[in-house]
Amino acid sequence: MMSNALKTALWLAAASGLCQAAAAAVIDVPAGSDLQQAVARARAGDTLRLAAGLYRGKLVIDKPLNIEGPPARTAKIEGDRSGRTIEVTAPDVGLSRLTITRSGLSLPAMDAGVFLSQSAERARVLHNDILENSVGVYIHGAAGALVKSNRIVGDTKLRVNERGNGVTVWNAPGAEVSDNDISEGRDGIFSNTSTKNIYKNNRFTRLRYAVHYMYTNDSEVSGNVSDGNNIGYAIMFSERLKIRNNIAANSRDQGLMLNYANHSDISGNVVDKAEKCVFIYNANYNTISGNHFENCGMGIHFTAAAEGNRIFNNAFIRNQSQVKYVGTRHIEWSDGEENGRGNYWSDNSAFDLDGDGIADTAYRPNGIIDQIVWRAPVARLLMNSPAVSIVKWAQSQFPAILPGGVADSKPLMRPPKNPTLQQYRQHKEPQ
Template identity: 50%
Template sequence: MTAGRTIVLAGLAALAVSLAGQAGAAQVEVAAGETALQAAVDSAADGDTLVLGSGEHRGPVVLRKRLILEGRPGAIVRGHGRGSVIVLEAPGAVVRGLTIRGSGSDLAAMDSGVFVAKTARAAVVDRNRIEGNLFGVYLHGAEDAVASGNTIIGLQEGRTNEAGNGVSVWNAPGAKVVDNDISFGRDGIFSITSKRNVFSRNRFTNVRFAVHYMYTNESEISDNVSSGNAIGFALMFSNRLIVRGNVSDHDRDQGLVLNYANGSQVIGNTVLGGLQPAERWARRGQQGDAEHGVPLRDEPSAGDRIGPEKCVFIYNANQNRFRGNWFEGCEIGIHFTAGSEGNEVAGNAFVRNRNQVKYVGTRHLDWSAAGRGNFWSDNPGFDLNGDGIADTAYRPNDLVDKVLWTAPAAKVLTNSPSVQVIRWAQSQFPAILPGGVVDTRPLIAPPPRPDLPRPAR
């Protein structure tokens, strides 16, 4: 079929039409104006591409056919402050290259910049600027849907709990959220009751949790960057996750949280506190770890204490594997509690944390595997035979630490002669040490640290 097709809308100039390909799909140019965009969408045929011209197009709009809604530079779709701005209901529908504004503010109704319904399997939301909406993108049961390359800026006023998330995923098996830049609102990505999802290469700032997982299994969180949020990656009630290559850069409370998260691989992640990003980069340029301007074994000064409180918080999380991670500059490197069992912690670097480990329990845990443990920047051990393993075990906590956790007011006695005698006795008679974490094969040098992202200019 080679004949052209023209669509005329009241009050608008004629819309130029060109057919694309043997399938008969058309490319329809839609000029900006006062007429509702829904009229052009309803007039289009399944498979058509609607190209929105520069300027403002009046929403809201629902795609009930397999259409591509694409914007030229400067194209804006604006809702009227109620409901979602763009709703995708057709399988394979695509929205790309648009600026999208003007959703409603009803949390229960899930008002969004782009709402992808359950029927819109494999729909794509790509390279849009979605700003000032309650939710940015909501993948509501849409299997294999993709949100990629979007800039999502949530609500910047009001209470955080009354805002929506950058991207919400509910029961959308196989959905992917990749290469997005998400800021403001509540959580960057919130996923609940889903599986086989991939959240990768996203960047998060000025949100509560960068990634918030609830009841989402067999999924991947990889190569994301969270900077300056309350918590980086909060993984809860989820099993068999791959958590790899993520960066938590000066998040306030925790970099990584595992709460009832089981059977997961936590590999090659970086959590940073201490110096602010600009200061840290100003001191780069030297070789090795001197790029921080502070030798690895130096203790942080009070002026360097800038989040997070805990690099890692593990609460009742079992059978997880922690390998090749870098945890630096936190008040507590890793807080391990509530009966977490069967976790392997080996090949990680704990660098310049004020307290490397806080373990609440009485069991003896050996954090080494296959003859190799972790690197501890405050370990005074030696390696006389040069095998890369310290000659003595490293124990991050002692009896005095447990007393201080139970009765924080006892900190005033830390430098008293009686406390020093107790610590001397423990060093001379290890049998009186309490149960807890011990690294019997501590590394004498840190593993390579992943490259850090440059701070935003």
């Protein structure tokens, strides 16, 4: 039986919650008001509804509140170029439809347009313009935070290495960053020492890295678009990831880079135009399948004793060199099953006499000539010479003279279907 004292305590707690809910109010705030005073006067759960106009000064939010502006984002909160324009220290705070600008520019001090501290659990930063700050949104330990549907633009007056990231995530389990448009910063999303995060459906332009991943495990990067950045997705020192259905177009260096990224699923991605479509450096026990790699100087650069990777059902199309494998072992790039599949190689002149969709002979991209071209790129001028033709013929007749490298024993006759590729082609602007 429940004691009378316990019943009374539960009734008081419920009554207190009902009173707080009943007391929550929507408070209209005129343009030019002192927002810090408005926050001080508000009660937990209130909504401050800002009128269009300018609100000068930095703001600390230390209680659960919602602060929202007009749909056109014409309520502008402007910092004084020092510190954090908005700092959130309470849980369950919402910021929406605002323009937030002019934070300080100190990267060591973690200056930001919006700073979510460790106590800002479940913060919501939605539908804002976050412009000309150091870091746009800094999620510093705020578990369960959501940053969604914002336009985040860095300060173009600074050099790239002086700018902050669009969104920085540090040790924020369960945080999600989705549907944002991020440009003109250092990295689009920089994720460090975190877990169980979701970064999806964002668009990244004019950045160093679209997504820069360090020590972030059990997480997802999916449905993002990187266009015109140095590197699309730099995935490093992380495990058990889902890197799916992303696009990297017009990357200066690499579309996708895996550096000690292990036990992960990399599937359904599209890389179009980069120096290297994919760079794999000591990344182990990953499944790399269903991806489309096209128009790169090098399709895939595979090095540093990467082991245990399954690489099959991908398309390598019109890359100047399809594979650079740095090693002496023989490795197989098909899934190894009896009815398994390898990859599609656009330069593989092969026959399929039985019509099963699998070429009748293995594809080996790492012959002697390939290795000569890696070491002396000018040797490409001799690719159609009789001497090179004789060497290629000799390799085909006497496989024992082939150096160690990649073999695809079940190369595909047609590129596999890739829904992300269809999406990319439908939305691709004319070149």
